[in-house]
Amino acid sequence: MDRHLAQLALGALLALPLLHLLARGTPLLPGTLRDLDVVGASLVLAGAGTLLALGMGLGLAVAAVWGRVGGFWESLLLLGYLVPPFVTGMGVLFSFQAFGIAIQGVPGILLAWTLHYTPLAYLLLKPQVRLALGLLTAARVHGVTGARGLGVVLPPLLPALAVAGGGLYLALLGNFGVPAVLGTPAGVYVLPTLAYTRLMSPFATDPLGQAAALGIWLTLLALPAVLLARPGILEARETPLPPGGGPYRLVYGLYALLALALILLGLLREALQNPYTGAFQPAFAQALALPLVQAGLRNSLLLALLTVGLLLALALALRPFPQVLRRIRSLLDLYYLLPGTLLGLGLILLLAPTPLYGTPWILLLAYLLNFAALALRALEGGPRVEGAVAVGRVHGLPPWRSWWRLGYPLLWPSAFAGAFLILPLAFSEITLSALLYAPGSETVGVAVLSALNGGLYREGAALGLVLMGISALGLLGRPRW
Amino acid sequence: MIRATVYLLLGFLLPALAQGSLTLYTSEILADVNALVEAFRRQNPGVGVQVFRSGTGEVVAKLRAELEAGNPQPDLLWFANEDFLKELAAKGLLRRVPPTVPGYPVQLAYQGGLYYEVRLLYNAIVVNTQRVPEPPSSWRDLLRPAYRGLLGMPDPNFSGAALATVGTLAQRLGFGYFEALKAQGLRIEQSNPVLQQKLARGEYGVAITTDFGARQEIAKGAPLRVVYPRDGAILVPTPVAVPTWSRNPQLALSFLRFLLSPEAQRLFAERGYYPVLPEAPRPAGAPAQVLGIRATFADPGLLAQFNALFGLRR
Numbered sequence: 001m002d003r004h005l006a007q008l009a010l011g012a013l014l015a016l017p018l019l020h021l022l023a024r025g026t027p028l029l030p031g032t033l034r035d036l037d038v039v040g041a042s043l044v045l046a047g048a049g050t051l052l053a054l055g056m057g058l059g060l061a062v063a064a065v066w067g068r069v070g071g072f073w074e075s076l077l078l079l080g081y082l083v084p085p086f087v088t089g090m091g092v093l094f095s096f097q098a099f100g101i102a103i104q105g106v107p108g109i110l111l112a113w114t115l116h117y118t119p120l121a122y123l124l125l126k127p128q129v130r131l132a133l134g135l136l137t138a139a140r141v142h143g144v145t146g147a148r149g150l151g152v153v154l155p156p157l158l159p160a161l162a163v164a165g166g167g168l169y170l171a172l173l174g175n176f177g178v179p180a181v182l183g184t185p186a187g188v189y190v191l192p193t194l195a196y197t198r199l200m201s202p203f204a205t206d207p208l209g210q211a212a213a214l215g216i217w218l219t220l221l222a223l224p225a226v227l228l229a230r231p232g233i234l235e236a237r238e239t240p241l242p243p244g245g246g247p248y249r250l251v252y253g254l255y256a257l258l259a260l261a262l263i264l265l266g267l268l269r270e271a272l273q274n275p276y277t278g279a280f281q282p283a284f285a286q287a288l289a290l291p292l293v294q295a296g297l298r299n300s301l302l303l304a305l306l307t308v309g310l311l312l313a314l315a316l317a318l319r320p321f322p323q324v325l326r327r328i329r330s331l332l333d334l335y336y337l338l339p340g341t342l343l344g345l346g347l348i349l350l351l352a353p354t355p356l357y358g359t360p361w362i363l364l365l366a367y368l369l370n371f372a373a374l375a376l377r378a379l380e381g382g383p384r385v386e387g388a389v390a391v392g393r394v395h396g397l398p399p400w401r402s403w404w405r406l407g408y409p410l411l412w413p414s415a416f417a418g419a420f421l422i423l424p425l426a427f428s429e430i431t432l433s434a435l436l437y438a439p440g441s442e443t444v445g446v447a448v449l450s451a452l453n454g455g456l457y458r459e460g461a462a463l464g465l466v467l468m469g470i471s472a473l474g475l476l477g478r479p480r481w
Numbered sequence: 482m483i484r485a486t487v488y489l490l491l492g493f494l495l496p497a498l499a500q501g502s503l504t505l506y507t508s509e510i511l512a513d514v515n516a517l518v519e520a521f522r523r524q525n526p527g528v529g530v531q532v533f534r535s536g537t538g539e540v541v542a543k544l545r546a547e548l549e550a551g552n553p554q555p556d557l558l559w560f561a562n563e564d565f566l567k568e569l570a571a572k573g574l575l576r577r578v579p580p581t582v583p584g585y586p587v588q589l590a591y592q593g594g595l596y597y598e599v600r601l602l603y604n605a606i607v608v609n610t611q612r613v614p615e616p617p618s619s620w621r622d623l624l625r626p627a628y629r630g631l632l633g634m635p636d637p638n639f640s641g642a643a644l645a646t647v648g649t650l651a652q653r654l655g656f657g658y659f660e661a662l663k664a665q666g667l668r669i670e671q672s673n674p675v676l677q678q679k680l681a682r683g684e685y686g687v688a689i690t691t692d693f694g695a696r697q698e699i700a701k702g703a704p705l706r707v708v709y710p711r712d713g714a715i716l717v718p719t720p721v722a723v724p725t726w727s728r729n730p731q732l733a734l735s736f737l738r739f740l741l742s743p744e745a746q747r748l749f750a751e752r753g754y755y756p757v758l759p760e761a762p763r764p765a766g767a768p769a770q771v772l773g774i775r776a777t778f779a780d781p782g783l784l785a786q787f788n789a790l791f792g793l794r795r
Contacts, residue, residue: 097682102684184671185670187669187793200535200538200539200542200543201538201638202538202539202542202565202638203638203781203784274702275681276702276703276704277702290512290515291515292515292534353550358552358554439506439533440504440531451511452675453535453672453674454511454534454672454674455672455673455674455677456511456512456674
């Protein structure tokens with residue numbers, strides 16, 4: 001009973017920003033009727049992007065399984081997902097500009113989303129694809145041919161497709177960076193960018209309330225997927241497969257290279273070359289000399305390190321109590337799954353009257369809430385160490401020493417993997433920081449957006465490349481996916 | 482490692498704690514405000530300067546929100562929205578700090594020095610010489626068939642200078658002028674710098690935009706040319722003001738004095754602006770005199786009309 005009460009209290013506390021948002025936005029909901037086109041655009045764009053990424057991810061997963069692709073090529077593909085989405089957006093923008101094509105608007109957004117989220121779809125689908133294709137091989141041996149093969153492949157694949165699709169839809173719905181870079185300048189809005197615009201509008205009578213009302217629409221669009229969302233099934237047994245085929249490997253490799261080239265070419269050209277004279281003039285030094293960028297790099301590094309350190313400490317402290325860990329994680333899942341715009345607006349509403357507002361600490365709080373589920377999951381899914389701890393207990397160690405000497409050392413790899421997963425994400429965060437930053441607490445994501453909006457294209461591109469390099473660090477901590 | 486962490490943490494905390502810290506809210510171009518802040522800090526070591534920089538629209542929105550919450554942050558205001566400054570002045574929220582530098586043109590200190598110009602910028606016609614061999618020479622020339630589909634201007638919801646363009650040209654030529662421009666295929670970009678980048682790269686041929694920004698790109702080799710229309714370029718007021726709520730008025734005053742110092746005036750000229758003081762150098766490649774008409778900013782009604790015409794969302 002007590003435990004339930006505590007869980008309820010914690011849940012209510014965690015939901016406070018969201019409840020605040022709902023309360024503030026509801027009276028202004030009628031005023032958002034003129035924005036129904038943006039609600040529709042958000043839904044259609046996120047849906048279309050999800051289908052595109054799922055289709056590409058599925059194709060790549062099949063190619064990977066049949067072509068026995070792994071190691072280097074897989075890392076190359078995954079790099080696309082580790083690059084912050086708004087950097088992918090910039091890369092697409094500049095690459096097409098190099099060919100004289102203005103890709104801003106719907107095509108640009110969909111292309112950048114597909115490039116960014118296909119690796120995620122691939123990761124989520126590959127284990128089930130391997131299972132399904134193994135079954136297909138077995139069925140072929142037993143004489144199943146042609147379209148009847150679908151009857152073998154679909155049952156194990158459909159749940160995975162639904163889960164991956166739900167996760168992708170949520171990610172796309174809440175994505176701020178790509179539509180901010182490729183949509184807003186062309187007058188194409190989705191809910192997160194429109195909410196930001198309302199918040200920043202000098203002519204809005206009640207900027208916060210109007211943004212909160214849009215947040216309600218965002219919640220409504222996200223809710224079905226949140227209710228359906230389940231952690232992907234990432235463990236599957238190896239199944240017998242036909243011998244690997246060269247063509248599949250070729251297709252896979254070509255996609256990975258093309259995707260990376262589409263992002264990199266434009267960024268490199270813009271960052272390295274004077275666009276008017278064609279002279280080789282790298283813009284890195286200029287970019288890094290901007291005080292805004294220096295502050296952004298410093299703040300982002302600190303925020304990311306603090307976030308990772310605090311969250312992993314929390315996860316490790318909770319690990320001896322798996323029930324509690326699971327419960328808290330399932331509460332915090334909400335802030336990982338729901339669009340960051342909602343958390344950002346909720347925190348503004350909740351904390352604007354407090355001294356916390358306008359300081360870096362509000363950003364830290366937002367990051368902690370946003371990334372907590374990831375950190376807790378990293379340890380929740382780690383090796384089962386209870387046996388080792390029990391052995392220590394049997395040999396007379398007190399509980400905490402038994403954990404310290406036997407349990408935690410076995411968990412370091414999981415913690416390490418979690419740290420490398422969260423660090424790049426937190427470092428190049430943009431949705432929350434664009435809403436919550438104040439002068440002096442700019443993040444590097446805010447600095448890049450400012451550079452782009454201020455016409456410093458070349459400096460923005462140079463920073464994008466720097467962020468890409470830092471994101472590639474995430475590959476170091478890559479567990480066996 | 483530990484020491485590095487401590488320094489990092491201090492770097493995180495100190496800006497909030499430092500006493501000698503100045504917060505500036507401005508629409509001044511990022512690179513320009515950086516150059517000024519750096520020069521100021523060289524003269525005043527140990528002073529921290531926090532800058533919030535965005536389009537005038539966003540800067541004003543942020544300040545309005547802070548005023549509503551009773552927690553305004555800036556010590557110094559500098560953007561292209563005179564009406565908002567008038568509003569603040571009427572509420573007695575601006576401190577009178579008249580420019581006492583000899584030779585300062587009095588007509589640039591508004592309301593007896595409640596706020597005033599530190600350099601001048603004009604909205605002019607800027608052409609990409611590779612796309613447009615024969616530049617227009619007046620505002621009406623933009624309606625000639627030769628420029629159809631090549632025209633761009635920044636979003637008046639975001640850019641204060643564009644708000645001045647809409648207000649001034651609608652007053653002088655009528656709102657029909659913008660309807661005609663719309664029929665000419667005029668497109669709206671978010672900000673002046675973004676528009677200028679696209680113009681310099683040939684996405685546009687002719688733009689109604691700020692003169693100094695175009696000159697900065699010309700200095701980098703862009704194929705641009707600034708044309709001051711013979712019926713008058715639009716002088717965009719971008720005054721500086723010190724609010725009464727400033728927690729550090731002395732520092733705000735010394736930054737103001739710095740902006741009128743020979744060094745800052747020279748910096749302005751280097752970056753393509755017209756300095757206000759007579760003995761300061763002129764911007765390179767710019768005429769000594771510009772026929773300027775003082776801007777009228779568009780009021781909310783006119784802006785709504787403009788937004789409806791171009792399908793802009795705010």
